[in-house]
């Protein structure tokens with residue numbers, strides 16, 4: 001396996017590896033356990049009145065594909081730059097492979113960065129670009145050639161070594177940048193929106209390629225994106241960030257199915273967001289009177305106080321359409337009218353207007369026709385149903401952090 005066998009080897013005589021953290025480890029009195037590739041403890045960064053980072057704590061495991069996901073300005077790049085050593089935090093500690101690295105400069109950390117702008121040297125060939133770092137580190141020519149070839153093989157560009165960057169497509173240039181970052185065998189690769197400049201098709205292709213490469217080399221990838229689909233597709237775990245803080249860490253499934261706040265529910269995946277007030281909490285269910293007048297049920301929680309203002313969140317794929325459905329303790333029903341039907345290849349999407357003016361989105365996969373006992377027609381009356389257990393409920397005090405992209409509101 002390429003590269004992976006070298007991870008954790010801090011006593012190599014290779015000058016490139018030795019310029020990494022390995023040479024620091026023995027002299028550092030602060031070496032800790034090494035199960036995590038990266039640990040961030042209480043990171044804080046201030047720009048005048050702005051807290052760009054406000055107490056970031058994260059543990060990223062060896063070999064993980066870990067994504068930082070959040071809206072523009074939430075602190076993703078700042079966090080990555082602190083790990084890379086380009087920014088020194090005002091507060092907190094950064095550990096790489098168990099060693100505190102706050103005072104270690106970027107070029108001595110076993111970490112490489114791939115930026116959105118590929119930053120290739122235009123006058124050098126692809127092979128010279130990839131081998132540049134090794135040349136600077138004084139690696140022998142034969143070894144540079146072999147390792148450059150290996151790295152180009154990894155990104156499927158073995159036959160492109162003699163070309164110049166301007167003779168490559170955007171996706172190929174990005175792969176050269178990736179090969180250049182991998183060739184000196186970092187233990188962690190930082191990627192800051194590396195696919196941002198690519199069109200959608202190439203982006204999808206590179207997502208698959210990056211995932212494959214990460215599995216193959218076994219290096220820890222820390223991947224920054226504000227594209228939730230990208231993070232969900234590629235990551236082992238995701239840290240969702242907002243306003244300089246980590247608001248949830250989990251697998252894509254955990255974050256989608258059990259968002260910890262309204263912000264996360266709204267940012268990850270499509271959501272219908274309904275506004276209401278708790279009017280009763282009894283047995284397994286709490287009853288919410290929506291501002292539009294209807295009453296729906298959500299799973300009860302000790303946090304539910306009578307009279308509290310709340311947001312009820314339901315995923316469009318948890319909703320179904322029916323004709324004249326009647327509610328039951330575990331089934332919520334809202335009456336509406338079909339406003340729009342969209343065919344989206346793998347599923348139908350319906351926009352349903354309720355009598356009170358709210359718009360609800362319902363998604364119906366083509367693969368499950370049994371879920372659709374009714375064939376919705378434009379402007380036809382229809383019932384929207386969903387299991388009460390599929391309702392998420394968040395307190396009002398989380399509303400201020402809401403990202404402005406909900407599908408529906410009442």
Ligand SMILES: Nc1ncnc2c1ncn2[C@@H]1O[C@H](COP(=O)(O)OP(=O)(O)OP(=O)(O)O)[C@@H](O)[C@H]1O
Nearest residue numbers: 047050052070071072073074075076077078079226
């Ligand atoms: N050098 C700086 N001086 C002042 N403010 C800064 C500086 N660098 C970053 N900031 C601010 O810190 C916050 C976090 O910035 P950061 O670049 O980490 O965001 P981001 O999550 O990477 O956003 P994007 O998705 O737009 O790249 C932003 O509000 C930004 O304006």
Ligand SMILES: [Mg+2]
Nearest residue numbers: 076077078192
């Ligand atoms: Mg950024």
